[in-house]
Amino acid sequence: MDSNHLRxxxxxxxxxxxxxxxxxxxxxxxxxxxxYWIMGDGSLNKNSMILHTQSYSExxxxxxxxxxxxxxxxxxxxxxxxxxxWVIVFNFEDTVLLIKLIKPYIIPSMxxxxxxxxxxxxx
Numbered sequence: 001m002d003s004n005h006l007r008x009x010x011x012x013x014x015x016x017x018x019x020x021x022x023x024x025x026x027x028x029x030x031x032x033x034x035x036y037w038i039m040g041d042g043s044l045n046k047n048s049m050i051l052h053t054q055s056y057s058e059x060x061x062x063x064x065x066x067x068x069x070x071x072x073x074x075x076x077x078x079x080x081x082x083x084x085x086w087v088i089v090f091n092f093e094d095t096v097l098l099i100k101l102i103k104p105y106i107i108p109s110m111x112x113x114x115x116x117x118x119x120x121x122x123x
Contacts (some may be wrong), residue, residue, distance in 0.1 A: 004024075010059065013087065014022060014032060017077055019060070020060035020063050020095075021063075022067075023065075023067075023069035023084055024064075024067070024068055025048070025064060026067045026070060026071050029067075029095055031073065031101045031102055031105065032102075032105045034072070034098075034101065034102050035101075035103075035104075035105035035106055036105070037051065037104035038051065038098070038106075039106060039107065039113060040112040040115055041053065044095075044113065044114075044115075044116060047092050047095060047116045048060055048089055048090055048092060048095055049089070049090040049094075049095045049099075050087050050089055050090075051064075051076075051088040051089075051090070052081075052087055053078075053087055053088050054081060054085035054086065054087060056086065057086070058086050058100060059080065060089060061078040061086040061087070062078060064088060065077060065078050065088050067080070068088070072098075073097075073112060074097065074098070075088060075091060075094055076088050076090050076091075076094060077089055081100055083085060095116060096116070098114075099114045100114065102114065102123040117121065
């Protein structure tokens with residue numbers, strides 16, 4: 001790579017801080033992409049899915065939650081985590097919907113992340 005390419009790439013790599021902008025989810029995230037995100041950053045907690053978005057600010061988490069709700073018709077909310085971070089939480093009904101949307105894309109070694117147990121059946 002010549003110096004012109006390095007110079008033009010420099011602004012992209014100088015800041016390592018992640019930044020969420022409006023439209024990111026609504027314009028780009030697919031069900032497959034959501035599955036990958038859950039496989040990487042999701043966890044089940046008492047039949048609710050938590051999307052671990054601690055590296056983002058409260059404002060950025062609000063954007064993510066709002067766009068998830070609009071695009072996929074969820075009712076996610078953001079909640080404090082360890083009194084200093086924010087995460088996105090899916091209620092039980094949305095967790096069931098989420099799993100139905102993304103399960104076809106979940107690799108076998110990650111299926112535990114989308115297996116919940118209701119009172120009557122395994123979902």
